Amino acid sequence: MRRAPRPPNPAHGTTTLTISTLNPPAMLPAALLPSPAGRLLAPAPLRCHSPTQQSSTAAARGLILRGAGSPVVKRVPDGGxxxxxxxSGARVALATSPDGLRWSAPVSPDPLLPSEDWWAFDTAAARPSDVLLISGPAASSRRFPSSAVYWLYYTGSTDGRFGSAFPEADVPALPGLAISQDGRNWARIEGDHHTGALLGVGEEGEEPRGWEARCIAAPKVVMHADGDLRMYYHSFDEMSxxxxxxxxxxxxGIRWTKIGKVxxxxxxxxxxxxxxxxxxxVRDRAAGRYVMVYDGVDADGKVSIxxxxxxxxxxxxxxxSEMPVLCPSEEGEGWDGAGxxxxxxxxxxxxxxWRLYYMGVGRNGEASIGMAYSEGQALQKFEKCDAVLM
Structure with missing residues (x-):
């Protein structure tokens, strides 16, 4: 029998959810709207540079949010x-926007902080990986509590180095799940692993130990159909x-079975x-196939997409393509010049x-979030858009 989730700590921005009927939000939840002092601007047309166009803002091209990493971006249905x-450091934060370009200051309180339970897998850091918006027919499925509109899949670690932009390969990390009605107050759901994680790495002495002996990180989840969810994650193969x-x-969405490398x-x-x-x-609506964007690491350690x-x-x-679709900026002082x-x-x-949200790291080690844009059927290259900072 699966263990019931332990009561969440209110100091972590979480709350116990009551399973009841809840209509999916048609507009941005009121709890997430910024205060009048931080009111967002009206939507504005998207402007992108051509690859050869020179601009005084070239060093900041693409930049939309400073001091942040690991973006998970969702459009609320019906223009919400x-x-x-x-x-944000060791915790998960949340910002809002009318157009996906200009973002509010982080909503208070922080949605998810590291756990204070000594036995948990996420005592040092938590970073978001993906969010499912369970609405419409999926919300009424018997497989999902209809009151839990937001399902946050995240990565947690017991090592403080996990808070860095690109953690070293030996940093332990495991996937977790929290659910919410409003996108801000969360209840952790305890997985089958003894640390509360959804999946665990191969333990010492186990045969076979498998290739995921170091970590299971960055769980991205696709709901292919009712009763068919797929989690894409990465690990470090000690053999290769x-x-x-x-x-x-x-x-x-809670009990997972590993399939293997893809x-x-x-x-x-x-x-x-x-x-x-x-x-x-992401499933491409036009082509009917699946598209994956990913980090690629070259022989010098440079990270491209x-x-x-x-x-x-x-x-x-x-x-x-044998070439990356997005590279670090060529300017040595650029906000995303290091990766x-x-x-x-x-x-x-x-x-x-398409829009591609991504994390960029500067030469000073600061992580920020940017956005690039692609038009046309090729989907081979993305252009970084004008910086839009509030």
Missing amino acids: GWLLWHQ RRHAIGLARSRD LEGGRAGSFDECGVRHGHV GMAVSEDGLKGWRRS VGSPYLVQMDGAYD
Whole structure:
């Protein structure tokens, strides 16, 4: 029998949920709206530079939110605005926007802080990985509590180094789940692992130990159909000495079964020859296939963003290009000059219009969030947009 979740700590911005009927929000939840003093501006047209256009803001191109990382971006249905969960130090924070470009200051209190339970997997740091908005037919499914509109999949660690932008490969990390009615107050759901995580790594002495002996990080979840959820995560393979992306499947979003690797590092000399990680998967409405954006690490440790595609999202993943779709800025002092990663892909209303939210790291080690845009059917290259800072 699965253990009942332990009562959450109110100081962590969580609360116990009562399972009851709740209509999915048609507009941005009132609890998430900024105060009058921080009122957001009206939506404005999106402006992107062409690749050759010079601009005085070139060093800040793409930048939308400073001092933040690991973006998880969702559009609220029926014109209800945009939500951005992100990493802020060791905790999860939330910002709001009318257009996905100009973002409010973080909503108070922070949605999720590290756990204070000594036995938990997330006592040092928690960073968001993905959010499912359970609404419409899915909300009435017997598999999901209809009161839990938001399902936050996150990565937790007992090592303080996990709060850095690009943690070292030996930092332990495991996936967790919290659910919420309003996107701000969360209740942790305890998984089957003894630490409360949804999945665990192979323990010492276990045979076979598997390739995920170091960590299971960045759980990105796709609801393929009712009773068919897929989690894409990364780990560090000690045999190949490279990060790889794996897959797990679930019927209820809580109990998961590992399937195996779906994408590994590329050939010698490629932008991702030293490994792939942070894979975010979206089903392309126009092409009917699955698209994955991911971190690629080259031989010098530089991180760029690559893309792969699959017909069914389970197997046959292939790179859409041997070149990255987004690279660090060439300006030495640029906000994303040291690396770009943690990509999050959003398909817009137009079938061939996409936004790519990502984390950039500057030479000073500061992580910030930016956005790039792609138009047309190729989906091969993204242009960084004008900086939009509030």
